[in-house]
Amino acid sequence: MGIGAKRKLIDIIQKALSSGPMTQDALLESVHRAGLRRVDVGDLYEVCARHSLAEFRDGIWVPRIPVTSEGNAVPPEDSSKEQTYKDGVLHRPDETEAAAEAERLVRQLGLPAVEPAPPPGPVPSGWADAAKDAARAFGDELQAVSKRRTQTDVPLTMGSEAGQAGGRKMMRFEAEGDVGVTEGTPALLVIRHAHFEVEVVSMFGNVLTLSAPSDTPLVSEATLRIDLSWLLVAQSRRLSELAHGGPGFDAGAALAAVTAGERHVMASQAELPVQAVDGLNEGQRDAVNLALRPGLTWLWGPPGTGKTTTISALVAELCARRMRVLLAAPTNAALDVAIGAVLKKLPGAAEGMLVRLGQPADPSLVDRNAGRVLVDEIAAARGAPVARRRVEAGIELRSCRQTLAALKRRREKLTPEEEATRLGAETKITYLRALQRELDRCMGEVRRQVCREAAIVAATAHQVVLETLKELTFDVVILDEASMTTAALAMLVAGAGRGHTVIAGDFRQLPPIAVAETPAAQEWLKRSPFEKAGISAAVARGRPPASLAALTEQYRMRAPIGDVVSTAFYPESPLVTAPAVKTRAVRSRVSWAGSPLVFVDTSNLRARTARRQGMHSRYNLMHAQLVAAMVGGATADLHDLALITPFAPQARLLESLLPDAHLDEWAASTVHRFQGGERDIVVYDTVDTGHGVSPMHRWFTEGSAGSEGARLLNVAASRARDDLVVIGALDSLHRRGASRDAVWTFFAHLLDRADRLPWEKLLTSSGVTELVSAAAVAERLGDDLARAATVEMWLPRAPLRELPGLIPALSAVRGADPETEAVTVWVEPDQDGYLPAEALRARREGVNIRPLTPILESGAVIGDVVWSSSGTLLGGTPGVVFRTEHRVFADAVRRAQRRRSGRIPGTGQLGDDCGRCQRMMVRTEAGRRGGTDLRYECAVCDHPSRRSPRR
Structure with a gap:
């Protein structure tokens, strides 16, 4: 959107909101009526948020103070004399009084009256264009996110x-x-x-x-x-502010982080002191030496090679040289791992020497006995009067709101005394909210002072662009796990330094994630600095730059696992297993992991892949039931376990299988969430089989070294220390004649070296999941129905020969909630929209039959029991049938498979008949990238071509 159009849009929004709040649809309609017909909700949100025009609350745009088209606050024509404007901000008496109270408290803290302003850094040619392009990418992402939901x-x-x-x-x-x-x-x-x-x-x-x-x-x-858009707005706004440089920002350092160019490596400096290199191998020592030199250093740390150890040694040596360090990472978990390693290197560090912004994922960093590191904790101690008053104000505010709520519940007219009470409560609420804002601002100043005085400031990459660290400068910037950081954000992080930057990570692991598909988003948000600066491409060509330090000795994986990972994903820089790994004792043992590499082939199981609630992502119920048997058969010798999968719905199913007694040692997660973690034994569930949801996900079919599929597989496999167990359908995952890319190479070498474990053997280790013969299915289902209070079934297209025999048991199920149907049986009609005769009979006899297409699942959740089958469960040939009795797992499956209600009846609700032909309405659902397609229609009347005399 051009500047002129944006100014016009600001004016239109101001005028539309001048009379009060409006719904999003009404505001958008006003904009379109005024001539800006191409404006969408993304444009609306970006302008309102960036220029502080309004806040979006519960579907309503609520106006803030008036602003000019340049985004500056201006007094309205009818503003009262009591209101004043200072620095472009509207001040009211309550805000002035609140500011005075807060100021009195701040004087007690001894903060500097004027914060020193750092000088602007150099601005090289090309920076303004880069900042503009990156800001455009954030704008594209904001629009893409807003179109989905803001x-x-x-x-x-x-x-x-x-x-x-x-x-x-x-x-x-x-x-x-x-x-x-x-x-x-x-x-x-x-x-x-x-x-x-x-x-x-x-x-x-x-x-x-x-x-x-x-x-x-x-x-x-x-x-x-x-x-969902606050961070995009913050990053975009910061880039716009810095388009021509700014105080404390080095645009040259920012541009270098994403620009191809050969760094001149200076001659070696003095040898590192013994304590600095203690415990480092030769490659790690070389990396520290390279990173100590001014300029940009790239640190490539494949899994288990000690990247964190190297960074902690580097930070300790930089501190010894009295250099101020910013340590950043894209996630709380990654940042906390780096902080823990640095603290071990600096055991005697005084409180405030290393500070961590934000809340940690690692609880050991909270209220440390050896000295606090959290900025909030240190600031709370220094700003105790302000913090104490903030808590008191919150308590008073809650009391006033309770008073108002009590008065609002009165139906009769308020007495004069009650009116006075109401007015007093409203006045005090206004004052207390203003006071809270002022106290929060004061605590922000305390936090900035804590960060200004620290030698090492640790923060997530996103926090670097926010107010606490704005315009604070550092001698050295270290960005860890940079492969997960967007190129645009990496620029902003690097710009907080003075050109001495270390970018660390592994560009063969997970990339940053973005929604927008525009060229700008592809360039700046879906690529890490390694890709944007051409480092990964140079490595692939066999010409790594001199500024790249590559670590190659790995200390995590047993040699068979490490060799497969190295061959598939690191052919240009092969990994070598450290001698200590070969002699390391085995801590965890289990019957189904008898060697470092195990493959459970489910090809002949023909397990179905389905979508969560019919439309989202993927999960595989039979695979999860196999894992239930594995977990249920584990003994006390299994100390450390991870259940990993690329799909979030499957991760939730696997998580439900973790016993309470092992929640600290065992974990279940998506691959994305587990990057940076490790476990003795890793079970990797590939989920996709080609049956049900098809085709196979591109993660398994597009497997070049830099592809998302190869990165996911690399991360999953390299989490294992002692044993890697892969569950998958070999005939789909490793097809003959496929291109020999990284994913193909991984499975080829895995199959050459892994023990093959038939899936049937997993079921003998535990009674949690059992194999039920086709002849026993109807009888066992009847037994479960007799004990159940809720039933939901999914029956794909087929003659339902066993259904009539179960009608009495289904009709007898009584739930606890009279407003909800205790039984829902989803049945897939044929291509002409007709249900099997058995389903029509069941409906006539009172069973809640619901037509649904397509049905990718085949099974049932009956109370605490989960059933699944490779064929249709109640058909003449159900195929392989599993039965798992597990309360928590059943609840998780129920959440994954239930159909949401709303404009279309879902699980636990009766369906409708067509008002024209009296046939049953069909729920039609399909998942597609970027959204879902959900319809409720008559298979005949809404599809005239299907009309026939058939009934």
């Missing part, structure tokens, strides 16, 4: 308190839907009618840890309201 509400359950940190409460919940945000994202926790500002600290599976204000009540259920 705000999402995620139901939370199983709330518990996880501890305290820096005067804030750590709360843990189980998310009932996709969260879809990065760690460090701010959000609103909605508890009944109260809102609390929180931060997403960590996500593991569907378990979410939040940092909340100390006065947040502990509840079992809440809603997490997430603004």
Whole structure:
């Protein structure tokens, strides 16, 4: 959007909102009527957020203070004399009084009256264009995200308190839907009618840890309201501010991080002191030496090669040379790993020497006995009067809101005394909210001072662009796990230094993730600095730059695992297993992992791949049931285990299988969430089989070295220390005649060296999952139905020969909720829209039969029992049939397979008949990239070509 159009849009929005809040549709209609017909919700959100025109709350745009088309605040024509403007900000009496109270408290802290402003750094040619292009990429991503949804509400359950940190409460919940945000994202926790500002600290599976204000009540259920675009706006705004440079920002250093160019490597400096190289191998010592020299250094650290160890030694030596360091990483987990290693290198560091911004995922960093490192904790101690008053203001505010709520519940007219009480409460609420804002601003100043005085500041890459670190400069910038950081964000991080930058990571592991498909987004948001600067391409050509230090000695994987990973993913820089690994004792033992490499081939199982709730991602129920047998048959000798899969719905199923007694030692997660982790034994469930959802996901069919599929497989396999167990359909994963890319090479070498374990042997180790013969299916189903309170079945297209015999048992099921149907049987009609005769008979006899197409699942959840089959469960030939009795697993499967209700009846609801022909309405659903397609239609009347005399 051009400048002129944007100014016109600002004017239109101001005029439209001048009379008060508007719905998004109404505001968009006003914009279109004014002539800007190409403006969409993404443009609307970007302009309103960037220029502080309005806030989006519950589908309503709520105006903020008036602004000019340049984004500056201006007084409205009818502003009262009590209101004043200072520095472009509207001030009211309550805000002035609040600022005065906050100022009195700040004077006690001894902060400098004027914050020193660093000089602007050099601005090379090419920087303005790069900043403009990267900002455009953020704008494209904002539009793409906004078209999907700008705000999402995620139901939370199983709330518990996880501890305290820096005067804030750590709360843990189980998310009932996709969260879809990065760690460090701010959000609103909605508890009944109260809102609390929180931060997403960590996500593991569907378990979410939040940092909340100390006065947040502990509840079992809440809603997490997430603004999906705040970070994009912040990064885009920062790039716009720095288009021509700015205080404390080195545009040359920023541009170097994404620009191809050969660094001149200076002659070797003095030898490192003994303590600096203690415990380092030759490659790690060379990397530290290279990174100590001014300029840009690339540190390539494949899995297990000690990249974190190398970084910690480098940071310790930089501190010894009195250089100020910014240590950044894209996630809380990755940052905390680096901080832990640095703290081990600096055991005697004084409090405040190393500080960590934001809330950690690692609980050992909270309230450390050896000295606090969290900025919030140190700031809370230094700013105790301000922090204490902030807590008091929150308590007073809650009391005033309770008073107002009580008065609102009164039906009769308020008495004069009650009116006075109401007015007093409203006035005090206004003052307290203003005071909270002022106190938060003061605590922000304290946090900045803590960071200014520290020798090492650790922060996630996203936090570098926010207010606390804005315009703070560093002698050296280290960006770890940079392969997961966008090129655009890497520029902003590097610009906080003075040109001495270390970019560390592994460009053969997971890349950054973005939604937009525009050329700008592909260039700046879907590529890491390694790709943008041409480092990965140079390595592939066999011409690595002199500024690249490549680590090659790995200390994690047993040699057979390491050799397969090296051959498939690191042919240009082969990994060598350290001697210590070969003599390392084995801690975890289990019957189904008798050698370092095991492959469980499910080709003849013909397990079905389905989509969560019919339309999202992928999961494989039979694979999960096999894992249930593996976990159920484990003994006390299995100390350390990870269940990993590339698909989020499958990760949730696997997570439900973890016993409470092993939640600390065992883990289940997607590959994306587990990058940086390691376990003694890793079970990797590939999920995709080619049956059900088809074709196979491109992760398995497009496997070149830099592809997402190769990176996922690399990360999954390289998490294993002692044993790697892969579950998959070999006939689909490793096809003869396929191109010999990295994924093909991995499976070829895996199959050459791995022990083959038939899936049938897994079922003998535990009674959790059992193999049921076709002849016994109907009888066993009847037994389970007799004990069940809820039933949901999925029956793909086929004659349902066993259904009539189960009609009495299905009709007898009685649920606890009279408003919900206890039984839902989904049946797939034929291509002309007709149901099998057995299903029509069941419906006539009172069973809740629901037509659905397509049905990729085949099975049932009956109370605490999960059934699945490779054929149609109630057909004449059900194929392989599994039965798993496991309450938590059954609940997880129920959540994965249930059909949501809304405009179309879902699970637990009766269907409708067509008003024209009286046939049953069919729920039609399909997943597609970027969205879903859900319809409710008559198979005949809505498809005239199918009309026939058949009934």
